[in-house]
Amino acid sequence: MSLRYALLAILRVGPLSGYDLQKQFAQSVGHVWYAPDSQIYPELRKMERDGLIEGEEQVRGERGVRRVYHVTPEGDRAFVDWMNSPLEYQRVRDPAHLRAAYLESASPDAARRFLHDHIAEWEGELEQWRGELTHIEALTNPMLVRRLQVTADDERERTIAFKRFAYEGLVERALAEIAWARRGLKLLDELG
Amino acid sequence: MSLRYALLAILRVGPLSGYDLQKQFAQSVGHVWYAPDSQIYPELRKMERDGLIEGEEQVRGERGVRRVYHVTPEGDRAFVDWMNSPLEYQRVRDPAHLRAAYLESASPDAARRFLHDHIAEWEGELEQWRGELTHIEALTNPMLVRRLQVTADDERERTIAFKRFAYEGLVERALAEIAWARRGLKLLDELG
DNA sequence: CTCATCATGTAAGGAGTTACATGATTGG
């Protein structure tokens, strides 16, 4: 159910079409909550049906149309309510650590490949999250800038501080995963 | 698709009924891959249909029956193939960091509660994982002991080493999450 | 005899994945 709140988080800054939303999404919340367009468009329709957002058809060129969505007061309330309610944690389902626990069943080569892939995977995430962190600190993230424009002065510091806090946590996690996999490679060397 | 490999990992040690499997599961692989019985029983049926395991009906008392499953050679091969193939990573979907990034929209109280809950959540996991780690090192984990009984001497060290490696990683992750949330609480204090 | 535990599920629904489908507009 977090997808709709991720979408609301973006739409609360200002109205967007599904297409623009999806682009913004990929460059902001998408770093913590992935969603493909095939999920975003239907979810927007559902949210409209539930009264959280409203879409207006806009003409574009001769025959083109696009739906521009804005958050309704109910949608705004729903977002704040969600923010103030306890978070539902997902059950652990960790394929990498599952595999790591049985790595003796893999060939030494495959074990090595697995750990290298793990490093590559998290280095990819790390790059994303570090990039975001840089944009947050330099105020060059377009979403954040738009957001700060609609934020009262005394709230700006908080807004930035929490974003930095969130992404710092992600960066640390990526670094920890990489360090862990490197230790695994060392372990493989030791075990021969 | 990892569930079936998690189940195979346990069944490879020796035949088990769905019920026993489910119990063992909760105390071993369940720490990295959660699955309720309502998912385990049907998955076992599917795995049987796919020829990875075979179930034998055993009588129990007067009218009671239970199906005891064992891994077929195909099942064994499937497990090893999976272990040797690249792991499919799931897309990031992290409700906690999503919320953290927008914590300025929560009331200060709710923000505090969120971080306290986060700490409690990960302390719960930490306890589980640390417990497992202790059982691994003291060789008091029943699954591991049974596993070592069917493992060649020269493979025992590897078997234990990888389990320790996996759970150490999980413990570190839990500690990092807790440390992160504590820093969040400090940040809240500073922001007033 | 009764309660804990053994034993095995089904049913309905939500969330997410992958692949496919279609057409409009704008810049070069």
Add this chain to the structure above:
DNA sequence: CCAATCATGTAACTCCTTACATGATGAG
């Protein structure tokens, strides 16, 4: 005029969740 990108989806499928359902056996 042609390619990039704008724009919005559907369809089929798997996986997971939640809640419910049912009955047998063994220990005290």
